[in-house]
Amino acid sequence: MNKYSRRDFLKISSVSTAVAGATGTLGTLGTMGTLSAQNTISGTKTVPSICEMCSTRCHIEGRVENGKLEFIKGLKIGGNGDSVCARGGSGLSQLYDPQRLVKPLIRVGERGEGKFKEATYEEAFDLIAKRMGEIKNQYGAKSFIFSSKTGVSHNRMVSFANSFGSPNTFSHWSSCPITYEVALEQTVGGGLSRDYGNAKYILNFGHNIFEGVVISWAKGVMKVAQDPSAKLVVLEPRFSVLSAKADEWYAVKPGTDLAFVLALIHVWLRDGKYDKAFVEKYTVGIEKLIESTKDTTPQWQEAITGIKAEVVEKVADEIHKVAPKCIIDWGHKTTTGESEYQRTRAIIIANVLMGNLEKEGGIYFSKNASAVNKAAMMDIAPPLAKVENIPAPKEPRIDGSGEAGENLFVPKTHGVLTDIPKAILSKTPYEVKGWFMIRHNPLITVANPKEMKKAMATLDFIVVCDVYMSECAQMADVVLPEATYLERDEEVYEASSKAPAYVIRNKMVEPINNTKSAYEIFRTLAKRLGIDSGYTWDTVESYRMAQLKGNETLYKDLVNKGFVNFGIPPLLYIEKKLVDGFVKKYPTAAENVDTDGLMSKFLEELKTPSKKIEIFIEEVEASFPGYGVPGKHDMDVAKGFPYILTSGKTAIHTNGHTQNIPFLNMLMNDNPVWINPITAKKENIKNGDTVYLENNVDKEKAKMFVTEGVRPDTLFVYMGFGRESKELKRTNGMGLSQSKLLPLTKGPICGTMITNVGVKIVKA
Amino acid sequence: MKKYLMIFDENLCVGCQACSVACRSENNVPDNVFRLQVRVGTRGVFPNLAMDFKWQSCVMCDDPPCVTVCPTGASYRTADGLVHIKEDLCVSCKYCMVACPYNARFMNPITKAIDKCTFCFTNRVAKGEDPACVTVCITNALVFGDVNDKKSAVYKKALDNPLVFPKAHLGTKPKLAFIPNKKGGLL
Numbered sequence: 001m002n003k004y005s006r007r008d009f010l011k012i013s014s015v016s017t018a019v020a021g022a023t024g025t026l027g028t029l030g031t032m033g034t035l036s037a038q039n040t041i042s043g044t045k046t047v048p049s050i051c052e053m054c055s056t057r058c059h060i061e062g063r064v065e066n067g068k069l070e071f072i073k074g075l076k077i078g079g080n081g082d083s084v085c086a087r088g089g090s091g092l093s094q095l096y097d098p099q100r101l102v103k104p105l106i107r108v109g110e111r112g113e114g115k116f117k118e119a120t121y122e123e124a125f126d127l128i129a130k131r132m133g134e135i136k137n138q139y140g141a142k143s144f145i146f147s148s149k150t151g152v153s154h155n156r157m158v159s160f161a162n163s164f165g166s167p168n169t170f171s172h173w174s175s176c177p178i179t180y181e182v183a184l185e186q187t188v189g190g191g192l193s194r195d196y197g198n199a200k201y202i203l204n205f206g207h208n209i210f211e212g213v214v215i216s217w218a219k220g221v222m223k224v225a226q227d228p229s230a231k232l233v234v235l236e237p238r239f240s241v242l243s244a245k246a247d248e249w250y251a252v253k254p255g256t257d258l259a260f261v262l263a264l265i266h267v268w269l270r271d272g273k274y275d276k277a278f279v280e281k282y283t284v285g286i287e288k289l290i291e292s293t294k295d296t297t298p299q300w301q302e303a304i305t306g307i308k309a310e311v312v313e314k315v316a317d318e319i320h321k322v323a324p325k326c327i328i329d330w331g332h333k334t335t336t337g338e339s340e341y342q343r344t345r346a347i348i349i350a351n352v353l354m355g356n357l358e359k360e361g362g363i364y365f366s367k368n369a370s371a372v373n374k375a376a377m378m379d380i381a382p383p384l385a386k387v388e389n390i391p392a393p394k395e396p397r398i399d400g401s402g403e404a405g406e407n408l409f410v411p412k413t414h415g416v417l418t419d420i421p422k423a424i425l426s427k428t429p430y431e432v433k434g435w436f437m438i439r440h441n442p443l444i445t446v447a448n449p450k451e452m453k454k455a456m457a458t459l460d461f462i463v464v465c466d467v468y469m470s471e472c473a474q475m476a477d478v479v480l481p482e483a484t485y486l487e488r489d490e491e492v493y494e495a496s497s498k499a500p501a502y503v504i505r506n507k508m509v510e511p512i513n514n515t516k517s518a519y520e521i522f523r524t525l526a527k528r529l530g531i532d533s534g535y536t537w538d539t540v541e542s543y544r545m546a547q548l549k550g551n552e553t554l555y556k557d558l559v560n561k562g563f564v565n566f567g568i569p570p571l572l573y574i575e576k577k578l579v580d581g582f583v584k585k586y587p588t589a590a591e592n593v594d595t596d597g598l599m600s601k602f603l604e605e606l607k608t609p610s611k612k613i614e615i616f617i618e619e620v621e622a623s624f625p626g627y628g629v630p631g632k633h634d635m636d637v638a639k640g641f642p643y644i645l646t647s648g649k650t651a652i653h654t655n656g657h658t659q660n661i662p663f664l665n666m667l668m669n670d671n672p673v674w675i676n677p678i679t680a681k682k683e684n685i686k687n688g689d690t691v692y693l694e695n696n697v698d699k700e701k702a703k704m705f706v707t708e709g710v711r712p713d714t715l716f717v718y719m720g721f722g723r724e725s726k727e728l729k730r731t732n733g734m735g736l737s738q739s740k741l742l743p744l745t746k747g748p749i750c751g752t753m754i755t756n757v758g759v760k761i762v763k764a
Numbered sequence: 765m766k767k768y769l770m771i772f773d774e775n776l777c778v779g780c781q782a783c784s785v786a787c788r789s790e791n792n793v794p795d796n797v798f799r800l801q802v803r804v805g806t807r808g809v810f811p812n813l814a815m816d817f818k819w820q821s822c823v824m825c826d827d828p829p830c831v832t833v834c835p836t837g838a839s840y841r842t843a844d845g846l847v848h849i850k851e852d853l854c855v856s857c858k859y860c861m862v863a864c865p866y867n868a869r870f871m872n873p874i875t876k877a878i879d880k881c882t883f884c885f886t887n888r889v890a891k892g893e894d895p896a897c898v899t900v901c902i903t904n905a906l907v908f909g910d911v912n913d914k915k916s917a918v919y920k921k922a923l924d925n926p927l928v929f930p931k932a933h934l935g936t937k938p939k940l941a942f943i944p945n946k947k948g949g950l951l
Contacts, residue, residue: 210778244815651780
């Protein structure tokens with residue numbers, strides 16, 4: 001339709017005539033800009049797959065014309081209709097970005113100097129295998145640490161690290177969702193989903209669903225926001241999009257959500273307005289909660305949160321009236337402080353008091369194939385087989401995760417990222433010599449990058465797999481360009497909600513310049529290092545078939561449709577109408593139904609030590625006295641500084657991943673710091689002024705954005721900017737990375753990174 | 765006879781820019797120019813605030829000033845009432861850009877012709893699909909269709925809601941309507 005030429009990678013790359021190994025061409029070393037045009041495929045097709053522009057894994061469909069991906073939309077049958085967010089729609093802008101890496105690089109200058117030569121995968125794999133082997137021989141396998149964002153890259157990495165013999169595997173969890181993951185596991189024995197769309201009341205604590213977009217959640221919460229008979233109440237220090245769509249917004253002081261929840265619980269317990277039958281039947285420890293919240297009154301919280309006492313009374317009453325169709329949302333990483341564990345536990349328990357577990361419009365366990373087969377007393381959905389079973393070495397970790405001590409409750413494959421610099425620099429408990437990173441850039445996403453960089457600089461060997469020349473890639477000895485998610489076939493993923501479903505990632509286009517996936521990278525390296533005896537698969541196809549236990553029909557269905565469910569009706573164990581519907585379809589399920597017509601037995605065999613919902617957790621109390629039940633803890637985040645710097649997500653970018661992607665960079669290329677006009681006046685700051693933000697960790701330049709949308713004692717910044725890699729040409733030097741001002745201290749129990757921090761303003 | 769209408773519900777929009785990205789992707793919009801944007805702004809005094817989500821694109825006037833001023837016939841109105849640009853007739857005089865009350869037109873930095881939203885007419889709507897922006901919207905803030913078709917979603921949406929036509933007083937009769945924001949932050 002348009003005569004002008006598209007911003008087409010073929011066109012762009014055809015003008016650059018690079019020779020492997022050469023520098024100074026139009027494209028920067030190792031990037032796609034150095035390739036010449038090649039395209040031989042013709043025809044149009046649509047491919048179902050899964051997104052990876054954030055962690056959500058929404059179902060997508062790509063339109064591919066003549067071998068080139070032209071458009072991404074939602075996969076209709078996946079439940080979100082055609083919807084895809086800005087980041088998801090920009091996947092092709094990353095795929096065809098001339099600044100993207102497509103050739104391995106080997107360091108030739110000093111570490112961190114940014115001098116590399118282009119190499120083949122063969123050369124890169126040879127060097128990695130040689131150096132990893134040498135380090136293993138000289139210092140032991142445990143001296144090599146591994147980190148990745150969770151997902152398949154993390155799964156493949158953990159199996160590889162286990163084969164290699166290192167216990168030191170890390171994920172991004174401790175810098176993000178670790179608190180709710182651990183708290184849910186401890187309290188109810190596993191993860192829970194939120195039935196947003198059917199709720200009549202949502203109390204939200206800064207869970208920024210319209211900016212940290214998860215499409216299905218955004219749809220559900222929007223339904224509540226628009227329903228005149230339902231209510232959305234948001235506590236958030238800044239006026240977010242979610243706050244703007246809420247029925248009520250309360251600008252809570254950062255880090256003090258816990259006080260509000262404790263007061264809410266106090267009111268319910270004081271007035272006996274909670275689901276006593278539910279608490280009696282399914283929980284342990286209510287008496288400890290009564291004791292710990294006896295003086296956490298609405299008046300008490302007013303001085304801490306800045307929210308009037310009568311608001312707590314009103315919210316408590318309103319929620320109780322619509323319970324169990326209510327959700328008190330524990331959020332994701334909701335930028336709190338040391339109180340995050342207690343806050344998240346208190347919120348989970350607030351739900352429990354309303355008896356909303358396994359109720360429509362409440363919260364629920366996802367019903368995967370095993371769960372429904374158990375409920376139906378017959379096989380109605382095929383469970384996935386676990387393909388990799390390579391045991392982890394039993395040696396102590398550098399951060400002591402999962403071992404007696406401060407990180408006892410931190411899951412071993414996730415670890416505590418903020419403990420890494422100290423372990424490396426102090427050589428305690430032992431020396432670290434190497435680091436393998438994939439889909440992970442802790443110099444942007446983890447606190448105190450200066451200290452982290454200092455630690456990295458002491459290492460003998462660093463490997464980084466990334467799509468871009470990230471800050472960590474600049475520190476590497478070998479940079480392996482990773483195929484983007486649009487060029488990768490991957491395993492079958494769980495997508496169960498109230499009924500089982502599976503999805504699969506299919507490659508939409510052939511990998512540009514044969515870039516490799518995590519499967520290929522780790523499988524190849526395992527072979528080269530001679531440590532692959534534990535592997536039972538060779539290719540992604542064999543991995544998939546093993547997962548599906550050879551079920552070819554299901555395999556084909558998944559590949560062709562991208563999403564498969566089994567026509568199983570939704571099930572919530574104690575929602576009578578859903579139990580009725582389930583039993584009607586599967587009469588054998590009647591055996592699991594009690595005299596009330598419910599499957600309550602499944603709530604009495606939870607995977608917790610007591611088999612019940614643990615309001616009080618004995619093992620936590622034993623190691624962290626006072627923390628077994630939610631109570632008043634650690635709510636000061638300013639620590640004597642006049643202002644609190646808090647951070648959050650935008651719908652346009654994902655953490656530290658997307659800032660350089662053309663489509664998204666065009667929409668947002670900076671992150672000025674929000675400051676209230678009253679504070680700006682006091683500090684003599686005008687909109688657009690540059691100042692320093694300073695605390696005990698560092699002093700950083702920041703451009704200020706004067707807005708009414710933030711508390712006068714709070715500063716707000718979107719995440720992921722302040723990039724230092726010069727190869728991220730669009731975003732280098734733009735904005736502030738708040739990580740630079742965050743301390744390496746961590747929240748108790750879960751080892752969570754502190755993301756609310758006190759700062760002062762100093763004139764530039 | 766078809767009467768196309770696009771409705772943008774400000775209450776449902778979250779300003780996520782999925783529409784803008786879909787437009788760029790579908791129509792190969794050159795870097796750093798936009799056929800459509802959602803502009804988000806906060807008003808009020810803390811903590812009594814509201815957030816506005818304003819749609820910015822061609823509104824497909826039924827009586828389009830850009831067509832009237834075009835000296836070459838490059839800007840034209842179709843039988844369906846849509847406004848398009850014939851690139852090969854465009855001499856980039858920019859009269860239309862000045863005449864447009866909606867600031868919806870820009871010069872394409874590659875073709876140097878004037879460019880704007882097309883409702884994705886030839887590439888999607890003519891094939892029975894929705895425009896790209898409507899297709900991807902994560903909260904269904906956009907509805908598009910033939911408002912003369914009483915079975916259409918757009919007819920129902922128009923019937924159930926108060927529609928505001930931008931700068932209606934100018935008599936341009938836009939085929940893009942807004943449902944104004946009802947919500948602000950409270951307390």
